[in-house]
Amino acid sequence: MMDRSIPDATVARLPVYFRALVDLDRDGTATASSQELARRSGVNASKVRKDLSYLGSFGTRGVGYDVQYLLFEMSRRLGLATERPVVIAGAGNLGRALAKYRGFADRGFPVVALVDVDEAKVGGHVGGIEVHALGDLVALVRRHVGCIGVLAVPADVATAVAERFVAAGVRSLLNFAPAIVDVPPGVTVRPVDLALELQILSFYAQRHDLSAAAG
């Protein structure tokens, strides 16, 4: 089919399929049906086929999808052909933890620097990564073209720090601060509020308990 503009819902699932394909490849599996991919991705087979069809016709009828070929195409479309550096703002508990977390670098997103306003932290190292002054942001972003900014700062300064990232040229932000950060068009922010996730879980737990008490 002729693509042009993949639905957001599909974009959010592509990395899930990608993860499944990486696993299949490591297991030495050469081809996988939409059914198999669906099972490993926690969705249904229809959705997998529809989603993959937005990328093109990469499957073989009667057989399935070639794992390595699909991996290649997906990494291309997701922009994972090259590593994308990550700059973390905020060297508090969360920022330091993210800097030490291997899960980023392991999947192609090396953390290259931390920045913090606290002069006492500047010059220090966290898991081998240097802490820079907030003022160095422009230079850091210039050095690491196409990098992703991570907001691990308090909520009340999240917007201000986001603006500095954007001014420095960053177009992708992952926001861990419990605050809405709005940015100009062309910049993408993905919010990750961990306490908010717990509150959602709390709602469903309570709903379950109440219906159990009523039933």
Added chain:
Amino acid sequence: MMDRSIPDATVARLPVYFRALVDLDRDGTATASSQELARRSGVNASKVRKDLSYLGSFGTRGVGYDVQYLLFEMSRRLGLATERPVVIAGAGNLGRALAKYRGFADRGFPVVALVDVDEAKVGGHVGGIEVHALGDLVALVRRHVGCIGVLAVPADVATAVAERFVAAGVRSLLNFAPAIVDVPPGVTVRPVDLALELQILSFYAQRHDLSAAAG
């Protein structure tokens, strides 16, 4: 209106409104319009009104919503009236970081224990929280009724650990492992895959770059 079953999309936004209301209350604001709440939540006013209408008719026409009253009603509906304990499985980088992270306890979710398979870690403390053996899970869950389980373990054991949580009686899980964890009905899992978020950002960044190059 008569509720019964709030849409999932709305449930996911209620904590965002809750956060906005907490901020408004701290600022001493007594009432807020759907417009104001919308601005602080990053959505539009229609959505706010529709979402809040699922909880009941708490607004005053011509005026807006009473901040404290709405806070009270929402904390009741979200099950935030009492603290909900959190048990973290996995005392690796991520698990330890989450244990130290103040953002959980500050918002009503105290981390009460860590569990790990590594005997060398058992008995140790992380940010004042004790590391227990995986075998102690049942006792811990029994002691902390209604607790939320956090999976901060490697992907290949995520399902096995989730099963232990479920067997122990946990009904809410936050999964940081990059793996699909499926659970029996009545149990809720919310996946949080940080590298996956970066991949989604990578896709949009690449799309933006390509369209810029084409235009």
Added chain:
DNA sequence: ACCTGTGAACCCCTTCACAGCG
């Protein structure tokens, strides 16, 4: 005059079902 609450229209996404190909 202002703002909520809500039916209705709209739109996007999901699911179905099957034609088409291997």
Added chain:
DNA sequence: CGCTGTGAAGGGGTTCACAGGT
């Protein structure tokens, strides 16, 4: 016969627009 690719149907969520209350 099996599995993909995809129109078409269906469902859920968003947005509109206004009636209704203050």
